[in-house]
Amino acid sequence: MNYSNKINSEGFEIIDNVYSDFEINQIISFIDQKTSQEQSISTFRKSKELFAIRQFHKEIPKVLPHIFNQNLINIIHATFGKDxxxxxxxxxxxxxxxxxxxxxxxxxxxxxxxxxEVDNFENWTLKQNQYAVQPPKDILEKNFTIRIHLDKTTKENGALKVLNKSHKNGIVRVENIEFKNETETICEVEKGGIMIMKPLLFHASNKTTNNERRRVIHIEFSNKKLPNELEWSEKINLLNL
Known part of the structure; x- marks a missing residue:
């Protein structure tokens, strides 16, 4: 099914039942195996508030064929194309x-x-030996993100909340938003579901209040070639999985 109309209009879409319970448990087992073995990797961030793995698909490459099941591949190809x-x-x-x-x-x-030095690439940072930069707006507008939910996500355990259609306004400073004029949606997602969103969509999440865990895999996508000799540092072609 093609979800491009909703994503282009609202900036996001929620799709349930992309993964079975068995598939989710497989994905979790790969993550648990990696995290139980190694705790001092530079891409790991651990505190009582949050555990995160940056460069996730490079740290646990064996999980990728399980993440990109036929359901997800079909959604990506139908909605965004094959490039x-x-x-x-x-x-x-x-x-x-x-x-x-x-x-x-x-x-x-x-x-x-x-x-x-690349024109219109700015705000450079370096984290875990990886450079990040803010590219021109036209690159961000073409990109999209998929968030895979390994647990049921509700407003009580920190589901994303978004400002509908806010991706259409380009790059905006948050202090310039008139929140009283915005439509806010809390994006509750079932276990095994996904959320697709545009990077320029304003989004946030609250504290957990119901003592329920929330695990999410966040994957960003593009089809843009970067200028000069600049390259995407985590690039993997879906056809190679």
Missing amino acids: YFITKSIYFDKPEKSNWFVAYHQDLTISVDKKI
């Missing part, structure tokens, strides 16, 4: 008693392999 590739992935584990929250923001950076 998109992975550009970034992060695994989030928000524990049962987490007080960690994220304020409203847009996802404005991409992961690249080096720092070089």
